[in-house]
Amino acid sequence: MKAVILKKVGEPLEVSEVDVPKPGYGEVLVKIVRTGVCYRDVLTVDGFFPRVKTPLVLGHEIAGVVVDKGDGVEEVDVGDRIASLPYVPCGECEYCRSGRENICRNRKWYGEVLNGSYSEYMLLDKRSIVKLERDIDWNYVAISSCVLGMVVHAIMDFGGIREGDKVLVTGASGGVGIHAVQLAKYFGGEVIAVTRKEEKASFIEEVKPDHIIIAKGDFSKEVKKLTGGVDLVLETVGEPTFNYSLRSLKWGGRMAVIGNVNVKAPQLPLGLLILRENLVHGVISSTKKSLEKALEIGYEGRVKAIGSEMSLWDVEDAHDILRRGEARGRIFLKP
Ligand SMILES: [Zn+2]
Ligand SMILES: [Zn+2]
Known part of the structure; x- marks a missing residue:
């Protein structure tokens, strides 16, 4: 072979x-x-x-x-x-x-x-x-495992989404991000998709996020203006966007750091984390249960x-x- x-x-x-x-x-x-x-x-x-x-x-x-x-x-x-x-x-x-x-x-x-x-x-x-x-x-x-099961694991086991929760997805045109947008929608979220490159916005529109923000630098002010602060961030980029994502959270909001480990470590402003009681959770790969859930979602045909x-x-x-x-x-x- x-x-x-x-x-x-x-x-x-x-x-x-x-x-x-x-x-x-x-x-x-x-x-x-x-x-x-x-x-x-x-x-x-x-x-x-x-x-x-x-x-x-x-x-x-x-x-x-x-x-x-x-x-x-x-x-x-x-x-x-x-x-x-x-x-x-x-x-x-x-x-x-x-x-x-x-x-x-x-x-x-x-x-x-x-x-x-x-x-x-x-x-x-x-x-x-x-x-x-x-x-x-x-x-x-x-x-169904490495991407979809992993995002399902992030949402179901740590993030939780109630109908209408505001969910920010960074790196929204990427292999993980474009599917995270769809899954956050599937679970009832109002989704704000962030991308660095303008030419990728039309590609992201195909999966119908509620808002798209194109930003090379800090996007947290725009997120706050749109939503007042998000309930959940699915952070698929890592260090380059980490602090902007943290600043986009509302009081009590949660962030799942998903996927590729960026070697560079972000500065973590502990004051923000403590004052707002934000939760930051690492997510690696998929459990068997989240893989099976991702397949069930696939049979329904709403996520592609x-x-x-x-x-x-x-x-x-x-x-x-x-x-x-x-x-x-x-x-x-x-x-
Ligand atoms: Zn993989
Ligand atoms: Zn074991």
């Missing part, structure tokens, strides 16, 4: 011919139909994650069909379509037992220590996968996967688009 291999951190990716792996106990072999490109993949190539084991097949946003399975797998059969967590949880630690497997200390990430989805076939542990109940857009399935499609074998071009900050929505790769 063909696979995209990272031979050494920092080096260009290579498309190589490798053997199709055989599923062992508790594993399934999946034919990859679609895989999403995550900024995490770019950071992996660039050496941001010290645990990376090379040579490695990248990719953790997984959608495919089961073509073989090892012993001990009762949950799925050959021919089943599956979505997957981007990691294998241990299933036994305190976090796994309490439904917080996304912070399992023994979890293993696909595309980091285990071979991932930038290939024609891939091995998945049965603890990672969810069987699809119905037909659904393959692009949606590919991001948005972005562009490319050939998996042009993945270097896709990574360059992300490095230049030019992606609109997610980039979906087809083997």
